[in-house]
Amino acid sequence: MAMPQNSTRENGFCFTQTLDFSHPSPRPGDAGRTFSAASGRDACGTPVSNGITSSGVPSPSDSCAEPLCSTTPAEEETQFEEGIKYVSAEGEELACGWGGFTPGCLQLCNTSKGVLFFLCVASFLQGMTVNGFINTVITSIERRFDLRSYQSGLIASSYDIAACVCLTFVSYFGGNGHKPRWLGWGVLVMGLGSLLFALPHFTTGQYEARSAAEVGVCGGNQSLPCSQAASSLSGYRFVFMLGQFLHGMGATPLYTLGVTYLDENVKTNYSPVYIAVFYTAAILGPAAGYLVGGMFLNIYTEIGREIGISPENTLWVGAWWIGFLGAGAASLLISIPILGYPQRLPGSQRYIVMRVSEAHQIKDGSHKKASDPNFGKTVKDLPRSVLLLLKNPTFIFLCLAGATEATLIAGMSTFGPKFLESQFSLSASEAATFFGYLVVPAGGGGTFLGGFLVNKFKLRCSGIIKLCLLCTVSSLLAILIFFIHCPNMPMAGVTQMYDGSALPGGHLNLTAACNAKCGCLQETYSPVCGSDDIMYYSPCHAGCKKVSEKLRNGKKVYHECSCVNRTLLPGPGDAEAGKCTSSCAKKPLLLCFMFVVILFTFLSSIPALTATLRCVSDRQRSFALGIQWIVVRTLGGIPGPIAFGSMIDKSCLLWQDQCGEQGSCYVYQNSAMSRYTLIAGLVYKVLGTTFFIVACLLYKPPPPESAPGSSDASENGNSDLQEHKPSLPAGEDI
Numbered sequence: 001m002a003m004p005q006n007s008t009r010e011n012g013f014c015f016t017q018t019l020d021f022s023h024p025s026p027r028p029g030d031a032g033r034t035f036s037a038a039s040g041r042d043a044c045g046t047p048v049s050n051g052i053t054s055s056g057v058p059s060p061s062d063s064c065a066e067p068l069c070s071t072t073p074a075e076e077e078t079q080f081e082e083g084i085k086y087v088s089a090e091g092e093e094l095a096c097g098w099g100g101f102t103p104g105c106l107q108l109c110n111t112s113k114g115v116l117f118f119l120c121v122a123s124f125l126q127g128m129t130v131n132g133f134i135n136t137v138i139t140s141i142e143r144r145f146d147l148r149s150y151q152s153g154l155i156a157s158s159y160d161i162a163a164c165v166c167l168t169f170v171s172y173f174g175g176n177g178h179k180p181r182w183l184g185w186g187v188l189v190m191g192l193g194s195l196l197f198a199l200p201h202f203t204t205g206q207y208e209a210r211s212a213a214e215v216g217v218c219g220g221n222q223s224l225p226c227s228q229a230a231s232s233l234s235g236y237r238f239v240f241m242l243g244q245f246l247h248g249m250g251a252t253p254l255y256t257l258g259v260t261y262l263d264e265n266v267k268t269n270y271s272p273v274y275i276a277v278f279y280t281a282a283i284l285g286p287a288a289g290y291l292v293g294g295m296f297l298n299i300y301t302e303i304g305r306e307i308g309i310s311p312e313n314t315l316w317v318g319a320w321w322i323g324f325l326g327a328g329a330a331s332l333l334i335s336i337p338i339l340g341y342p343q344r345l346p347g348s349q350r351y352i353v354m355r356v357s358e359a360h361q362i363k364d365g366s367h368k369k370a371s372d373p374n375f376g377k378t379v380k381d382l383p384r385s386v387l388l389l390l391k392n393p394t395f396i397f398l399c400l401a402g403a404t405e406a407t408l409i410a411g412m413s414t415f416g417p418k419f420l421e422s423q424f425s426l427s428a429s430e431a432a433t434f435f436g437y438l439v440v441p442a443g444g445g446g447t448f449l450g451g452f453l454v455n456k457f458k459l460r461c462s463g464i465i466k467l468c469l470l471c472t473v474s475s476l477l478a479i480l481i482f483f484i485h486c487p488n489m490p491m492a493g494v495t496q497m498y499d500g501s502a503l504p505g506g507h508l509n510l511t512a513a514c515n516a517k518c519g520c521l522q523e524t525y526s527p528v529c530g531s532d533d534i535m536y537y538s539p540c541h542a543g544c545k546k547v548s549e550k551l552r553n554g555k556k557v558y559h560e561c562s563c564v565n566r567t568l569l570p571g572p573g574d575a576e577a578g579k580c581t582s583s584c585a586k587k588p589l590l591l592c593f594m595f596v597v598i599l600f601t602f603l604s605s606i607p608a609l610t611a612t613l614r615c616v617s618d619r620q621r622s623f624a625l626g627i628q629w630i631v632v633r634t635l636g637g638i639p640g641p642i643a644f645g646s647m648i649d650k651s652c653l654l655w656q657d658q659c660g661e662q663g664s665c666y667v668y669q670n671s672a673m674s675r676y677t678l679i680a681g682l683v684y685k686v687l688g689t690t691f692f693i694v695a696c697l698l699y700k701p702p703p704p705e706s707a708p709g710s711s712d713a714s715e716n717g718n719s720d721l722q723e724h725k726p727s728l729p730a731g732e733d734i
């Protein structure tokens with residue numbers, strides 16, 4: 001049989017490739033059957049399809065086999081008239097559609113790039129909702145539904161709990177099933193979770209904000225509703241927890257089955273780039289969530305209703321629910337095309353033939369069990385699958401390294417804005433914006449660059465682990481920048497006495513002769529910056545008696561502040577709402593090195609993920625990612641913020657007083673915060689470096705003879721069947 005030449009552009013690259021349509025030895029009755037390379041039909045006139053005959057009726061998937069780059073006239077003479085229709089060996093239909101509805105126009109999207117686009121949209125929506133909207137609106141939800149901090153913490157944790165519960169089941173059975181259907185139903189469930197999360201807004205009464213313009217001013221009404229009974233609205237936390245649980249269930253297939261589906265349907269060399277684009281979209285999602293969610297919070301939650309307070313007021317509740325409605329609707333829509341994709345994309349079979357196994361070789365040879373086509377299709381194989389992964393030391397240490405990196409990422413994303421807020425004396429919104437400017441280019445760029453480097457240098461598994469090690473060591477060196485810090489802005493009664501002297505024994509003393517008759521309450525925290533460049537706990541603690549009706553730079557101005565000393569003129573000074581501006585000269589240096597830490601931390605994420613896919617057998621890839629995500633979430637994602645939060649809380653100078661109970665921290669000691677951040681960062685980076693070193697040392701690649709004819713397929717970048725499987729003479733049957 002003559003080997004038909006097919007010049008096509010796969011995944012954005014144009015190459016000429018020899019296709020080997022292998023089939024069983026001809027039966028006696030088929031001895032006279034020959035194939036015509038010129039017409040693409042056998043002797044009976046039936047189109048050839050991967051060695052399997054099919055009817056002459058054109059299939060919707062035929063359009064996917066058309067060349068995407070131009071061919072020369074000489075090459076056109078050898079092209080099939082009908083093109084090549086790729087079907088699996090079992091004869092399953094590879095057309096894009098829903099059931100019997102497979103219109104030809106849909107087949108334009110039945111490519112790896114089409115799948116990548118829809119999966120990127122899904123991961124963008126997931127990141128925007130779970131890591132963007134949730135973190136942005138959690139304070140508004142606490143205020144609207146009278147929730148405590150630990151209750152909102154349970155809401156946030158419900159996502160990770162659901163993911164850990166579902167990961168084993170989804171990655172094991174979904175990995176051996178129809179991946180696009182698992183993905184599509186997952187995105188649909190995620191959309192339902194977003195709609196459920198917004199439901200409490202429509203089932204509760206209107207929000208009533210009780211405002212008192214003079215509260216906080218010396219001599220004003222200082223009463224606070226401490227005696228109010230617990231609100232029945234706090235029961236809605238269970239609705240929010242269920243919505244987050246659905247978010248976790250729906251997102252579980254996305255980062256396990258979605259990654260392996262991309263990996264299976266593109267060339268090995270291009271897989272890291274595709275996965276990097278996919279994860280970059282997931283990182284850009286939270287950035288969009290912060291920006292869009294912040295815009296919605298400037299709209300009052302009861303849209304169209306006139307209210308006498310501004311967004312700066314502590315009683316303000318923004319329209320937190322709009323983002324969840326939009327994200328939920330978008331998720332429902334994007335699930336429809338994902339559900340229409342086939343189990344394998346047309347033409348993906350060639351990549352399976354070309355793929356070179358880089359799985360770690362277990363001494364007892366038990367890794368060969370996973371190559372059995374029937375392995376992993378029943379529940380009884382689940383313990384054996386787990387055991388095979390546990391016997392793979394490279395996989396285990398890659399999981400542990402991923403957990404240490406996840407701990408840093410989770411801690412950094414949770415407390416990074418708080419670190420900037422404290423070090424540079426910024427407002428919460430300003431700190432979030434600064435942190436967004438760092439994360440978007442450093443996190444998104446690092447993620448994409450990591451996949452690009454793996455593809456650019458054609459790295460094998462051992463080389464990829466060494467790249468991860470290099471990135472970890474680089475970020476370890478950069479994290480030493482936390483040895484330096486910005487000094488605290490002077491704050492009367494907190495960092496110094498009202499007369500400028502040091503606090504005796506470090507104890508707080510918010511009361512002085514200048515505000516003793518004001519009757520100030522510690523529950524009312526509203527910092528102001530005096531004209532003497534000293535911060536005060538509130539206008540009341542600064543002794544301010546009047547509020548100006550005119551704003552200065554968009555901020556309230558308080559007058560006749562008896563505790564504020566004028567620099568030139570005698571008498572009481574003025575104070576401006578908000579914190580004093582920091583003039584720390586170390587700010588550019590800190591921001592620069594924080595950028596480097598984030599860049600190299602995310603730079604190793606895609607290479608580490610690629611190494612995980614390479615060091616296990618093909619049939620265990622989805623399950624291996626599921627187990628890795630469980631380890632990463634259990635050891636990294638869930639305890640990470642707790643570990644970082646506990647260390648940072650040790651640097652707190654001023655705690656919130658909620659009617660006698662300790663609340664959140666208002667003011668941190670910058671030097672202690674930098675020191676504890678440095679300790680936590682060094683511990684986890686050293687652990688990550690150690691785990692990557694051990695993974696690299698223990699990795700045992702398969703011998704060259706285990707991949708006959710294609711040992712260099714994924715290393716030299718020109719991996720096509722023509723190089724490794726010589727064509728037979730024209731007219732000769734296989």
